[in-house]
Amino acid sequence: xxxxxxxxxxxxxxxxxxxxxxxxxxxxxxxxxxxxxxxxxxxxxxxxxxxxxxxxxxxxxxxxxxxxxxxxxxxxxxxxxxxxxxxxxxxxxxxxxxxxxxxxxxxxxxxxxxxxxxxxxxxxxxxxxxxxxxxxxxxxxxxxxxxxxxxxxxxxxxxxxxxxxxxxxxxxxxxxxxxxxxxxxxxxxxxxxxxxxxxxxxxxxxxxxxxxxxxxxxxxxxxxxxxxxxxxxxxxxxxxxxxxxxxxx
Numbered sequence: 001x002x003x004x005x006x007x008x009x010x011x012x013x014x015x016x017x018x019x020x021x022x023x024x025x026x027x028x029x030x031x032x033x034x035x036x037x038x039x040x041x042x043x044x045x046x047x048x049x050x051x052x053x054x055x056x057x058x059x060x061x062x063x064x065x066x067x068x069x070x071x072x073x074x075x076x077x078x079x080x081x082x083x084x085x086x087x088x089x090x091x092x093x094x095x096x097x098x099x100x101x102x103x104x105x106x107x108x109x110x111x112x113x114x115x116x117x118x119x120x121x122x123x124x125x126x127x128x129x130x131x132x133x134x135x136x137x138x139x140x141x142x143x144x145x146x147x148x149x150x151x152x153x154x155x156x157x158x159x160x161x162x163x164x165x166x167x168x169x170x171x172x173x174x175x176x177x178x179x180x181x182x183x184x185x186x187x188x189x190x191x192x193x194x195x196x197x198x199x200x201x202x203x204x205x206x207x208x209x210x211x212x213x214x215x216x217x218x219x220x221x222x223x224x225x226x227x228x229x230x231x232x233x234x235x236x237x238x239x240x241x242x243x244x245x246x247x248x249x
Contacts, residue, residue: 007111036134063153070124077120167226
């Protein structure tokens with residue numbers, strides 16, 4: 001655990017001072033502001049604003065925010081930071097040096113996963129809270145006299161999404177350390193684009209209802225499967241494989 005925290009702190013400090021991280025932070029802030037203001041203004045402009053029978057539709061809009069906002073932020077962090085640092089460390093020989101120390105491969109893997117996951121998770125959580133509060137306080141509460149929290153999709157957005165992308169990240173970091181970092185990023189693109197296309201398409205055809213508990217269960221099951229795959233592949237994470245893949249870089 002101590003070695004994992006050492007790697008986490010080192011990688012985290014290196015990541016947060018990069019221009020890429022600052023850019024990601026600004027983009028997340030702008031996206032949160034745009035979503036909160038855009039949805040609030042759009043609801044205020046509707047002729048049915050304040051009508052009680054349309055409250056489920058308002059809850060649906062909030063559900064879209066709660067699902068897609070953390071989805072986009074977590075996906076961006078996974079795409080942007082999961083393997084680039086490992087590639088650099090393989091090229092400059094840092095991975096080989098680390099493997100010559102008592103530091104174990106699994107501690108290195110866990111530390112690097114946490115260094116990328118924790119900032120993305122915290123930013124996504126704060127973004128959702130800000131957006132939900134902004135829309136509720138500025139629009140829903142004045143118009144309908146209630147505070148809406150879409151419970152099923154809240155579980156999907158703030159629990160299942162992090163579990164899913166944590167599993168994807170774990171796979172990418174594992175494969176980047178043991179094999180080729182350039183190939184390792186492919187699952188993130190497959191999962192990301194698959195969900196970005198599949199979820200809206202399923203909603204449009206009525207096959208998927210993100211507001212249902214059934215969707216929560218299936219989505220969470222998929223996230224758990226991703227983790228199972230990653231953990232089963234941990235056997236690839238040996239000192240020999242990591243050193244050999246570094247020499248190949």
